[in-house]
Amino acid sequence: MKNITIVCILTFISCYILMLISDGITIEEKNTSTDIQNSEKVFWQEFNNYHAQKYIKSDEKMKEDQEKLNDFNLGKMIDKLLPYIAMIESSNNVNAIGDFNNKKHTKEYILSLINNKDIEKLKKIDPALGIHQIHWRYWQDGIEYLKLNWSYLDVINIYNSEKVVYGYLMRYGKRCRNKKGDITYKDLALIHNGGPNGYKYEKNPYWNKIEAAMGFTR
Numbered sequence: 525m526k527n528i529t530i531v532c533i534l535t536f537i538s539c540y541i542l543m544l545i546s547d548g549i550t551i552e553e554k555n556t557s558t559d560i561q562n563s564e565k566v567f568w569q570e571f572n573n574y575h576a577q578k579y580i581k582s583d584e585k586m587k588e589d590q591e592k593l594n595d596f597n598l599g600k601m602i603d604k605l606l607p608y609i610a611m612i613e614s615s616n617n618v619n620a621i622g623d624f625n626n627k628k629h630t631k632e633y634i635l636s637l638i639n640n641k642d643i644e645k646l647k648k649i650d651p652a653l654g655i656h657q658i659h660w661r662y663w664q665d666g667i668e669y670l671k672l673n674w675s676y677l678d679v680i681n682i683y684n685s686e687k688v689v690y691g692y693l694m695r696y697g698k699r700c701r702n703k704k705g706d707i708t709y710k711d712l713a714l715i716h717n718g719g720p721n722g723y724k725y726e727k728n729p730y731w732n733k734i735e736a737a738m739g740f741t742r
Contacts, residue, residue, distance in 0.1 A: 605693075605734070609656055614654070617655065620654065622657050624651035647660045654685045670687065697715060709738070713730060
């Protein structure tokens with residue numbers, strides 16, 4: 525009887541130990557399974573983030589390339605427009621002086637200011653100078669966009685005048701394009717004549733002169 529009791533006790537202890545071992549394995553398996561699931565989750569999150577960033581960079585590159593192409597096409601339009609602006613504004617006269625109050629000042633007086641390099645008085649009178657008839661404020665906007673430090677007196681140089689008109693029309697032409705979604709020769713001509721928002725004044729007769737010079741049909 526005593527032996528039977530001992531055997532039963534040993535059997536119970538063995539079963540209990542086996543049960544504990546089995547539970548330990550189950551817990552370890554559960555922990556391992558959870559770790560695997562977490563690892564997979566982290567992997568797919570990183571995978572998706574990588575490809576999301578890749579597509580974002582790709583989209584940004586496409587937008588950047590499109591912007592460069594748009595600017596290139598805008599530059600070609602300005603280049604084509606420049607000689608017609610010069611034709612209408614001054615009949616290609618680099619020494620042309622316009623848009624000033626001739627009751628107060630004469631062309632000779634303004635020429636003397638130019639020769640004496642008196643920019644401060646020129647700014648107050650604010651005549652339009654050079655082949656493209658550029659005012660001081662226009663000149664400043666153009667050279668600011670181009671990051672140049674040219675004197676306003678350089679306006680009588682054809683190359684400088686063309687460069688500044690190009691810069692001015694690029695600066696405000698892009699702004700116009702961003703607002704409208706596109707840009708036309710008419711927009712550019714009216715910006716040159718009427719300032720940054722000149723394109724809004726579509727009935728400005730200035731465009732009719734440019735249009736006729738360029739040979740566009742209505």
